[in-house]
Amino acid sequence: MKMKKDDFALNYTNSHGGEKMSDEELKTIKRMARKNTRRMDGWGWAFVICNTIFLVLFTIVTLYPVWNTVAYSFNDGLDAIRGGIYLWPRKFSVESYSKVLNIQGFVVGAKITVLRTILGTLTSLVANALLAFVISRKRFLFRSSLSLFWVVTMYVNGGLIPVMLLYRYLHLTNTFWVYIIPGMISAFNVMVLRTYMEDLPDELEESAQLDGAGYITIFIKIISPLCKPVYATVALFVAVWQWNSWFDAMLYNRMKTEYTTLQYELMKLLNSVTQQSGSANGNNTTAAAKQVTPVSVRSAATVVTMVPIICIYPFLQRYFVTGLTIGGVKG
Amino acid sequence: MANEADQIVNTEEAAVENEINAEAETTETAAETVIAENVETVTETAESTEENAVDAAYQVENYAKEAIEHESTLSEAQIKALSKKRISKGELKRQWILLAIGFIFVLYGLLFYYLPLGGWIMAFQNYKLKTGLFHSKFVGFDKFKFMFEFDVFEWGMETTGNFFKAMKIWIDKxxxxxxxxxxxxxxxxxxxxxxxxxxxxxxxxxxxxxxxxxxxxxxxxxxxxxxxxxxxxxxxxxxxxxxxxxxxxxxxxxxxxxxxxxxxxxxxxxxxxxxxxxxxxxxxxxxxxxxxxxxxxxxxxxxxxxxxxxxxxxxxxxxxxxxxxxxxxxxxxxxxxxxxxxxxxxxxxxxxxxxxxxxxxxxxxxxxxxxxxxxxxxxxxxxxxxxxxxxxxxxxxxxxxxxxxxxxx
CATH class of the missing domain: 1.10.3720.10 (MetI-like)
Incomplete structure (x- = not known):
């Protein structure tokens, strides 16, 4: 608790440029703040109550479906089919997880997804950073034309079919590399990185050049260490995108089960149900019912697929907040 | 040190001016060539001691900046021309690595982002994998006509005479x-x-x-x-x-x-x-x-x-x-x-x-x-x-x- 108070005092003084406040002053401020709250009129209270209700509802709507999925995943498979499980499993069991891990495609998909996330993030980060570095050099001759060249790619693209045929022609389809190479550069990420690099003081580069440093040295030794926060942002964006991709696996590697991804496998599991509910009046429901994966197994698969990202994102909050602010308004 | 740098700056500035003059005038006086030669030797020695050269280049740049700031009468085009001039030869030499990286990325972009645009030709062909992009038959806007089926809309207009009803028929069909x-x-x-x-x-x-x-x-x-x-x-x-x-x-x-x-x-x-x-x-x-x-x-x-x-x-x-x-x-x-x-x-x-x-x-x-x-x-x-x-x-x-x-x- 004491830490909190000191922090507040420090922050306050920092933002107001004065000296650190004494405990006495702090107390006065707090008393005044409390008084202000007390002085709130009826409308003010109504607002606070409505606002709280809204935000609590919002949180519940966001969190409940995810929590419910976790609850189902830990429930006994047969029992779960009856439904009616809300916040806690009725009959606890981890059997569904062992079932999921025994699905051949799922294990392969997990390996490929981890691999593509790591490799894809690394290559993409290096490539984007290098390109952003080149574009952000203020004295680079072709700076604006190179920048335009990449901005255009954000808005114009060939479309699904020409791209697919190109990959086929380049023999990228039915390989692992189709996950890594074509999506390596994203103009949006380049612009985020560029904006950040441009905001760094020019003097850094100039003094390094005075010491005889070339551009590569400047990139590695001067710019990159300062860009760590924005690198983290871009790495997060790319990693999430890689982890969540499924369409490329379906389109380019449908025939190659050894290059399947986690999300695509999950889709196959979930799809057996989605398709069925639409054609519920059909005669083939009995046949379909046999193929339908039990709800607990589907939930377990979903949980396995989302857990890594859910565990990581809260710690990277400040990074993506800065990244979005830079990219959203200035990009 | 400072004097030396100043001298280099001055001579370099003279060199820049000289270049401009040389571009403008077709005849050169002997004296000017001598100066130019001198300048060259000076810059060469300066470049051999790299620190000085870079230093000098920066000061030249700073002077140019100041000049731009002070002379508010300069037009935008002139300022642009000046700032282009600011890139010295040494800087250009240093930029080769940027050029190389930029070039590689342009190649990459051309391949993965611009080349597929060439595939748009397919829309005007009856594209077959066998015949490829270069030997498939051109069919003009047939594919677009097939997609939109404008005749359905026209038919709707004829039968109902109402634009909105015709649109509805078009969307439905x-x-x-x-x-x-x-x-x-x-x-x-x-x-x-x-x-x-x-x-x-x-x-x-x-x-x-x-x-x-x-x-x-x-x-x-x-x-x-x-x-x-x-x-x-x-x-x-x-x-x-x-x-x-x-x-x-x-x-x-x-x-x-x-x-x-x-x-x-x-x-x-x-x-x-x-x-x-x-x-x-x-x-x-x-x-x-x-x-x-x-x-x-x-x-x-x-x-x-x-x-x-x-x-x-x-x-x-x-x-x-x-x-x-x-x-x-x-x-x-x-x-x-x-x-x-x-x-x-x-x-x-x-x-x-x-x-x-x-x-x-x-x-x-x-x-x-x-x-x-x-x-x-x-x-x-x-x-x-x-x-x-x-x-x-x-x-x-x-x-x-x-x-x-x-x-x-």
């Missing part, structure tokens, strides 16, 4: 026209709902005084953004299924007796897609508004308070006008992307019963181009989408400029 309607309809609905929700959420969250609660709610609100559409659609599907929470609640309040199948009624499909988008992206989209709100000068609120503004007053007269520029620019950007939102949800949640309202242009491309292997038709549909999207972006970018906001380019 022609798959691609329906796909356009669905794309636009869902795009607008999604945009409106996610946009408004994000702003409302940001403003309301900002009013929370409890730091811990605020942080907690915000952290939770990001969560769905990090889930894939596969998971989100699975969750939406489970929630709306017979044993899902929505039907449980409906039964609890006796709104329905038996479970209601949301996915069997076309009328529910667009709202479900919009809800899925709102659920996934509200917290994420709010980030940028929250950042904009944080940047508002607190003294504005204090002033408003003194003027007797309550919570609503402060939101209405301080918060909203302050974040208005952000709202406008994001709205314009999103309007440009209207056709791009919506492929995965529709693909994952759609089924045979709601096909008429679920099929978007992207799914049409997928069905015909990939499913039926009619590459030409798929490309044609893709081109239509790209062209309309670019027109939208250009229109809204101009709108943004007119409104006095930063343009996107």
């Amino acid at each position: 022609v798959v691609f026209v329906r796909a356009i309607r669905n794309t636009l309809g869902m795009g607008i609905l999604n945009l409106a709902t996610t946009f408004i929700m994000a702003i409302v959420f940001a403003i309301l969250l900002n009013e929370v005084k409890n730091k811990l609660g605020k942080r907690l709610v915000q952290t939770i609100s990001y969560l769905p953004h990090f889930l894939s559409w596969i998971i989100v659609c699975g969750i939406v599907h489970d929630s709306l299924s017979g044993t899902g929470i929505v039907n449980e609640l409906l039964r609890l309040f006796h709104i329905v007796d038996d479970s209601y199948n949301f996915f069997a009624h076309p009328g529910w499909f667009w709202p479900i897609v919009a809800f899925a988008n709102v659920w996934k992206e509200t917290g994420w989209n709010a980030i940028i508004y929250l950042a904009a709100i944080t940047a508002i000068d607190p003294s504005l609120y204090e002033a408003a308070e003194i003027d007797g503004a309550g919570r609503w007053g402060k939101i209405r007269y301080i918060t909203l006008p302050s974040i208005a520029p952000t709202i406008v620019i994001l709205l314009v950007m999103n309007l440009g992307n209207l056709l791009n939102c919506g492929f995965e949800v529709q693909y994952l949640l759609g089924n045979g019963l709601v096909q008429d309202v679920a099929q978007t242009i992207d799914i049409y491309v997928l069905n015909w181009g990939v499913g039926q292997m009619d590459y030409s038709l798929g490309t044609a549909a893709g081109i239509f989408k790209s062209v309309v999207a670019i027109i939208l972006i250009l229109i809204f970018n101009t709108v943004a400029k007119k409104l006095g906001q930063e343009s996107l380019f």
Whole structure:
């Protein structure tokens, strides 16, 4: 608790440029703040109550479906089919997880997804950073034309079919590399990185050049260490995108089960149900019912697929907040 | 040291001037050539001691900058010319590595982003894998005519004589026209709902005084953004299924007796897609508004308070006008992307019963181009989408400029 108070005092003084406040002053401020709250009129209270209700509802709507999925995943498979499980499993069991891990495609998909996330993030980060570095050099001759060249790619693209045929022609389809190479550069990420690099003081580069440093040295030794926060942002964006991709696996590697991804496998599991509910009046429901994966197994698969990202994102909050602010308004 | 550098600077400046003179005049006097030679030797020795040369180059640049600042009479073109001159030969030499990297990336971009544009030729051909891009038969706009079936519209006009009725017939009968309607309809609905929700959420969250609660709610609100559409659609599907929470609640309040199948009624499909988008992206989209709100000068609120503004007053007269520029620019950007939102949800949640309202242009491309292997038709549909999207972006970018906001380019 004491830490909190000191922090507040420090922050306050920092933002107001004065000296650190004494405990006495702090107390006065707090008393005044409390008084202000007390002085709130009826409308003010109504607002606070409505606002709280809204935000609590919002949180519940966001969190409940995810929590419910976790609850189902830990429930006994047969029992779960009856439904009616809300916040806690009725009959606890981890059997569904062992079932999921025994699905051949799922294990392969997990390996490929981890691999593509790591490799894809690394290559993409290096490539984007290098390109952003080149574009952000203020004295680079072709700076604006190179920048335009990449901005255009954000808005114009060939479309699904020409791209697919190109990959086929380049023999990228039915390989692992189709996950890594074509999506390596994203103009949006380049612009985020560029904006950040441009905001760094020019003097850094100039003094390094005075010491005889070339551009590569400047990139590695001067710019990159300062860009760590924005690198983290871009790495997060790319990693999430890689982890969540499924369409490329379906389109380019449908025939190659050894290059399947986690999300695509999950889709196959979930799809057996989605398709069925639409054609519920059909005669083939009995046949379909046999193929339908039990709800607990589907939930377990979903949980396995989302857990890594859910565990990581809260710690990277400040990074993506800065990244979005830079990219959203200035990009 | 300083004197030496100054000398070099002077001589270098002289050299630059000389170059200009030499360009302008066709005849050179002997004296000038001597000076030029001298300059060259001096710069050469300077370059041998690299530090000095770089130093000198920078000082020259600084002088040029100062000159630009002082002489306000210089026209913009002149300033540009001057700043171009500022890149010295040494700097050019140093830039080769930037050039090399830039060149590699241009090659990469040409291959993966610009080359597919050449594939647009396929839309005007009867493309076959066997004959390839260079030997397939050209068919002109046949593929586009097949897609749009204008004769259905004309027929409608003839029989009903009413434009709107003819449009309705056209949409009902022609798959691609329906796909356009669905794309636009869902795009607008999604945009409106996610946009408004994000702003409302940001403003309301900002009013929370409890730091811990605020942080907690915000952290939770990001969560769905990090889930894939596969998971989100699975969750939406489970929630709306017979044993899902929505039907449980409906039964609890006796709104329905038996479970209601949301996915069997076309009328529910667009709202479900919009809800899925709102659920996934509200917290994420709010980030940028929250950042904009944080940047508002607190003294504005204090002033408003003194003027007797309550919570609503402060939101209405301080918060909203302050974040208005952000709202406008994001709205314009999103309007440009209207056709791009919506492929995965529709693909994952759609089924045979709601096909008429679920099929978007992207799914049409997928069905015909990939499913039926009619590459030409798929490309044609893709081109239509790209062209309309670019027109939208250009229109809204101009709108943004007119409104006095930063343009996107």
